[in-house]
Amino acid sequence: MLSLAAMAESITIESSAPKAIKYEELIPQLKSLVGADKHPIAVMANVAAAIQGVFGFLWTGFYTVEGRELILGPFQGPVACMRITIGKGVSGAVLAEGYTIVVPNVDGFPGHIACSSDSRSEIVVPVKNAAGVICAVLDVDSAQLETFDDVDKKYLELICDWLGAQIF
Numbered sequence: 001m002l003s004l005a006a007m008a009e010s011i012t013i014e015s016s017a018p019k020a021i022k023y024e025e026l027i028p029q030l031k032s033l034v035g036a037d038k039h040p041i042a043v044m045a046n047v048a049a050a051i052q053g054v055f056g057f058l059w060t061g062f063y064t065v066e067g068r069e070l071i072l073g074p075f076q077g078p079v080a081c082m083r084i085t086i087g088k089g090v091s092g093a094v095l096a097e098g099y100t101i102v103v104p105n106v107d108g109f110p111g112h113i114a115c116s117s118d119s120r121s122e123i124v125v126p127v128k129n130a131a132g133v134i135c136a137v138l139d140v141d142s143a144q145l146e147t148f149d150d151v152d153k154k155y156l157e158l159i160c161d162w163l164g165a166q167i168f
């Protein structure tokens with residue numbers, strides 16, 4: 001059992017469970033932790049910390065949209081690139097295209113931005129407001145190849161859909 005303390009709240013996940021079950025356990029606890037709070041930085045910070053804490057990825061964090069750029073937001077992991085132009089890298093491609101991109105091997109993605117040389121695979125999910133406009137992206141990096149699949153895509157999209165409606 002994995003327990004992540006957060007002020008008076010905590011997130012408890014069965015650490016030996018398959019990842020789909022971990023996501024199933026995480027999502028209602030995240031919603032409960034966040035409650036009615038709509039502050040974008042506070043909410044994104046705890047979402048990044050919870051995902052990173054449960055799964056132990058290399059890097060989990062958000063970039064927010066400002067004009068035609070992505071600006072580094074709340075994250076957990078090594079220091080990272082602070083600005084990414086629309087269309088550049090995986091995150092910039094998601095901003096340009098509007099859908100999730102799963103990268104099984106970062107060396108196979110033309111234009112991948114290597115914020116960390118330890119990153120081997122990656123998933124980037126758009127966070128949209130109620131009008132469907134992308135306001136941020138969730139970027140998750142792994143030090144292993146082929147970490148992310150349809151299970152991660154499904155649940156991270158559920159998290160980002162809820163998050164976008166909550167804070168944007």
Ligand code: SME
Nearest residue numbers: 080089090091112113115
């Ligand atoms: N690899 C990303 C850049 C952001 S970092 O991974 C945190 C990209 O190509 O967009």
